[in-house]
Amino acid sequence: MEARKKIWEQVVWTWKPETEREAGDSIVRNILLHWFPARVALRSLSYSYSFWLGTISAVLFLILSITGVILMFMYVPSVDQAYQSVKDIEYAVSFGWFLRGLHRIAAHLMVAVVFFHMVRVFLTAAYRNGTAANQNRPLNWIIGIVLLLITLLLSFTGYLLPWDQLAYWAITVGTNIARAAPLVGESIRYLFLGGNEIGQSTLLRFYVLHCFFLPTLVLLLFSxxxxxxxxxxxxxxxxxxxxxQKRENVTPIKTKTYSLLGLARGRTAQVETSLINEDEHTVASSPNLTRRLLLVMLATLFISSALTFIARAPLEEPANASVTPNPAKAPWYFLWLQELVTDTTFKIGEVTINGALVGGILVPGVLIILLTVWPYLDRTSVNAVGGWFAKERRRQNAVFLFIVLTILALTIVGTFLRGTYWDFYWPWQSWPEMPKKF
Ligand code: HEM
Known part of the structure; x- marks a missing residue:
């Protein structure tokens, strides 16, 4: 039995440090692992608290960076060659379809996972400070909002690069929404496109933003x-x-078992107040945190790869400014906005009230501002910080969930239920064939 267990342990490579010191050293002596503490609270490793969504976002970013750099060796950011180079990657390069497909799936997943990570943080009030000293969770929430916006922009800039019809028209629709912003709308669009129309300057701008500028920003902000x-x-x-534990008057232990880098002596005020009985409630990061991290990484890679096989990346005809697809849709994560624009466009007699300002600018603008300042307006008490479905947060969680579900519903309508001329069609109804518009 013992021998069989040993063989199993050798097969699955189970790291079992003999002492506390050995466990701690394996973290602080490793360049990749040293940003973790030597010990972590058992609670924070739970799958059902965070669902590890932040970590999954980071793993997706890693997959995107690796596949993206390989794609850069083959992609040519020129309107004359971009489409052909993507076609070569898809059909001529060995496993090129997989590389491109994995990059695309990971990008879509990252948008969704980062969004749900934000939803989780909100519902657990994890943007509020607890009782420990020097906390600034509201700031981390704001860093998160910026990360979410950059993630959207990263995906949006990548959308244009294949230079096919899907790419060209999705970016046309997406950037047309910006036009509705009062005073600055046209200038922002001009700056973004490098001209009045999508062309070579746009492709180069999007390429530099997508491959260098935005990923660097994500890396800095993530750190x-x-x-x-x-x-x-x-x-x-x-x-x-x-x-x-404070309420139950649990006596704090006197010494910290393992100090950071061996330099810090005693307990900082922050450690003192934030965690009381370390021996009982914390475990060595190595192997407990590292093993889960590896598992989350492998699961993310496995699911993304499986989806790559199931949903092959599309490549339509080359971009053509004079052939407008009907309907022309923005990328899926902006379809709730496109849907809002339609829903807020009214015809009163001969006058049409355009919804682009309300649906495309005001609603998302107000939502972003509200999200940013919310940690400072919210009066949730420390009792509810870091727990799911706190009673005192019932009302604000309900409003937040209502907004999230509305966004999801509008996205589903825009993606699956809108056909030619943006008319509504149930999934079992077929759209009329439209002649191509020249
Ligand atoms: C590229 C995007 C992002 C990445 C890679 C990322 C990564 C992470 C990771 C790894 C954690 C540790 C816990 C966990 O896995 O849940 C975390 C926590 C946190 N994130 Fe993010 N995050 C991102 C975006 C966001 C967004 C959009 C928000 C909110 C607007 C946010 C707010 C927070 C907060 C407040 C915490 C602390 C949570 C707690 O104490 O329970 N993050 N993030």
């Missing part, structure tokens, strides 16, 4: 995001535990 999580004393669910 700041993670550093803040550590400065805030770990995930917010740990604060719940500290509060409970």
């Amino acid at each position: 700041w995001h993670m550093w803040r999580v550590r400065k805030d004393g770990g995930l917010a669910c740990v604060d719940q535990l500290a509060l409970k």
Whole structure:
């Protein structure tokens, strides 16, 4: 039995440090692992608190960076060659279809996962400070909002690169929404496109933003995001535990078992207040955190790869400014906005009230501003920070969920139920064949 267990352990490579010191050293001596604390609260490793959505977002970004750099060796950012180079990747390069498909699936998944990570953070009030000193979770929430916007922009700029009909018209529709912004709309669109129409300057702008500028920003902001999580004393669910132990008058242990880098002596004020009984409620990061991290990484890679096989990346005809598809749709994550624009466009007699300003600018603008300032307006007490479905947050969680579900519903309508001339069609109804518009 013992021998069989040993063989199994050798097969699955189970790392079992003999001492606390060995476990701690394996974290602080490793360049990749040293940004984790030597010990973590058992609670924060739970799958059902965070669903590991932030980590999954980071893994998707890693997959995107690796596949993206390989694609860069083959892609040519020129209107004359872009389409052909993507066609070559898809049909001529060995496993090129897989590389392109994985990059595309990971990009779509990242938009969705980052969004749901934000939803999780809101519902658990993890943007609020607990009782520990030096916390600034509202700031980390704002860094998160910027990360979400950059993720959308990253995906949007990548959309144009294949230079096919799908790409060209999705970007046309997407950038037309910006036009409705009062005073600055036209200038922003001009700056973004590098002219009045989508052309070579647009492709080059999107290429540089997509391959260099935005990924670098994500990397910098992500590092700041993670550093803040550590400065805030770990995930917010740990604060719940500290509060409970304080209420129960649990006696704090006198010494810290393993100090950071071996330099810090004693307990900082932050550690003192944020976590009380370390021995009972924390585990060594290596192998407990590292093993879960590896599992989440492998699962993310496996699911993204499986989806790549199931949903092959589309490549339509080359971009053609004079052939307008009907309907022309923005990328799926902006379809709720396109749908809103339609729903807020009214005809009163001969006058048409265009919904682009309300649906395309005002609603998303107000939502972004509200999200940014919410941690400072919210009066949730420390009792509800880091827990799911707190009673005192019932009303605001319900309003937030209502907005999230509306966005999801509008996205589904825009994606699946809108046909020619943006008319509504049930899935079982077929659209009339439209002659191509020249
Ligand atoms: C590229 C996008 C993002 C990445 C890679 C990322 C990554 C992470 C990771 C790895 C964590 C640790 C816990 C977890 O896995 O849930 C985390 C926590 C956190 N994230 Fe993000 N995040 C991103 C976007 C966002 C967004 C959009 C928001 C909110 C607007 C946000 C707000 C937070 C907050 C407040 C925490 C602390 C949560 C807690 O204490 O429970 N992040 N993030």
